[in-house]
Amino acid sequence: MSHQAATQHHPKFTNNHPEQDAVDYEMQTYTRGLDFERPPLTFQADKWEELACSRMSAESKGYVYGSAGMRETTDKNRAAFKKWSIVPRRLVKYDGFPSLKKEILGETLQFPIAISPVGVLKIFNADGEVAAARAAAKEAVPYTMSTASATSIEDVAKANGNDGQRWYQLYWPSREHDDITISLLQRAKKAGFTMLFVTLDTYILGWRPEDMDDGYNPFMRADRIGVEIGMTDPVFRKQFKERHGVEVEEKMDTAAPEWMRTIFPGTSKGWDDIKFLQEHWDGPMVLKGIQSLEDAKLAVKAGVQGIVVSNHGGRQQDGGNSSLGILPHIVDAVGDQLAIFFDSGIQSGADIAKALALGADCVMIGRPYVYGLALGGEKGVEHVLKSLIGELELTLHLSGIQSVDKKHLNRGVLAREDDLFSGVKGIGIH
Numbered sequence: 001m002s003h004q005a006a007t008q009h010h011p012k013f014t015n016n017h018p019e020q021d022a023v024d025y026e027m028q029t030y031t032r033g034l035d036f037e038r039p040p041l042t043f044q045a046d047k048w049e050e051l052a053c054s055r056m057s058a059e060s061k062g063y064v065y066g067s068a069g070m071r072e073t074t075d076k077n078r079a080a081f082k083k084w085s086i087v088p089r090r091l092v093k094y095d096g097f098p099s100l101k102k103e104i105l106g107e108t109l110q111f112p113i114a115i116s117p118v119g120v121l122k123i124f125n126a127d128g129e130v131a132a133a134r135a136a137a138k139e140a141v142p143y144t145m146s147t148a149s150a151t152s153i154e155d156v157a158k159a160n161g162n163d164g165q166r167w168y169q170l171y172w173p174s175r176e177h178d179d180i181t182i183s184l185l186q187r188a189k190k191a192g193f194t195m196l197f198v199t200l201d202t203y204i205l206g207w208r209p210e211d212m213d214d215g216y217n218p219f220m221r222a223d224r225i226g227v228e229i230g231m232t233d234p235v236f237r238k239q240f241k242e243r244h245g246v247e248v249e250e251k252m253d254t255a256a257p258e259w260m261r262t263i264f265p266g267t268s269k270g271w272d273d274i275k276f277l278q279e280h281w282d283g284p285m286v287l288k289g290i291q292s293l294e295d296a297k298l299a300v301k302a303g304v305q306g307i308v309v310s311n312h313g314g315r316q317q318d319g320g321n322s323s324l325g326i327l328p329h330i331v332d333a334v335g336d337q338l339a340i341f342f343d344s345g346i347q348s349g350a351d352i353a354k355a356l357a358l359g360a361d362c363v364m365i366g367r368p369y370v371y372g373l374a375l376g377g378e379k380g381v382e383h384v385l386k387s388l389i390g391e392l393e394l395t396l397h398l399s400g401i402q403s404v405d406k407k408h409l410n411r412g413v414l415a416r417e418d419d420l421f422s423g424v425k426g427i428g429i430h
Helices: 022-033 044-057 058-065 070-084 129-140 153-160 177-191 209-214 233-246 248-263 271-278 293-302 323-334 349-357 367-398 419-420
Strands: 082-088 102-104 107-110 113-115 143-147 165-168 196-199 285-290 306-309 340-343 362-365 414-416
Touching: 022 271, 022 367, 044 058, 044 367, 058 367, 070 082, 070 349, 082 349, 082 419, 107 293, 113 143, 113 293, 113 367, 129 143, 129 153, 129 367, 143 153, 153 165, 165 177, 177 233, 177 271, 177 323, 196 271, 233 248, 271 285, 271 293, 285 293, 285 340, 293 323, 323 340, 323 349, 349 362, 349 367, 362 367, 414 419
Parallel strands: 113 362, 143 165, 165 196, 196 285, 285 306, 306 340, 340 362
Antiparallel strands: 082 414, 102 107
16 A cells, blocks of 8 residues: 555544543633642642652553663653654734644544554553543544553444544564464454554563562563463464363463464564565554664565654663654655654653644654553553643643644754754754
């Protein structure tokens, strides 16, 4: 499918509306405050992590907060946002509030954000992926489901509902298991997942000290939490029974590690393998984990429709570059040929605005929504999404930026903070 063809109008996704406008959410909070009512969850985005981690088990905290190595990549992700500043303009007159709608690969997004794929969500809340998928649908935010989910493809689709926008993220089985890969893709397509996100940076789990300190690998355990998609896959189940003579439920201590080795085979695919996925997926395909100009250009040659500029939030490889730092370089190289998604380091609405200004078409939210899930289940995810959207909307509004369209939100609204103190003219300040 060509990039141009993939961006044609998709009639299914045009009428999604969140249950409550984000700015209304702010005003209703103030109104309730007149009666001395306080919100159940904080609006301070920088406190979500601390509060959630204080309530989690050591294993669940290590899984989501933990990073590869000494957290250098993770810390660079966060530090990169402070290098850019939004320069507001005044007396910019336009009707209403900024438009946050975005067209991307044939779908209309009410907001330029999506939920990033995170696995094993039941370790943070018993409702796990079901709660997150429901919240995403209520807030009109696309939900990206991880192959490492603790819930089946079909149950997540049911929770996301007929009006939900949902995308499927693939941890790609080894080529000897192409039949399982085909089964996963067919299940996702049948369940209404419209885009395929292929994660390239996790063919083996990275060096994660916190998880190792806890001796915790959710994909090796017999509780199904890290392997539910495999345990519900008809091809894997059939093959397992042929090998062992029993159903997976009767030998979970064997089935779980076997599925882990299937989706984390230990070695990478090659660029020539992309063709196999294209032959078995009818819809836009996005490669997740791109961090170099060379790979971005190879993605164009491979004929995919998009990429996610991502370093897995620093959870896979330490000592890497910041995702935001490489973003504008990749946009300059291939942004007119591919849809550019972005994740890694997003914490606030202002962060989202900066990533969009640097050229991202859609920003994917990872850890923040997981913290919301840990703090308040479905309502917690809703709260995080409303908060991020509300802050994005007011950040643009108070900066005189009329929409998330690139004619309004681009590098011209930014300045390099260091340049402001060096006497060098920054971008957007002259």
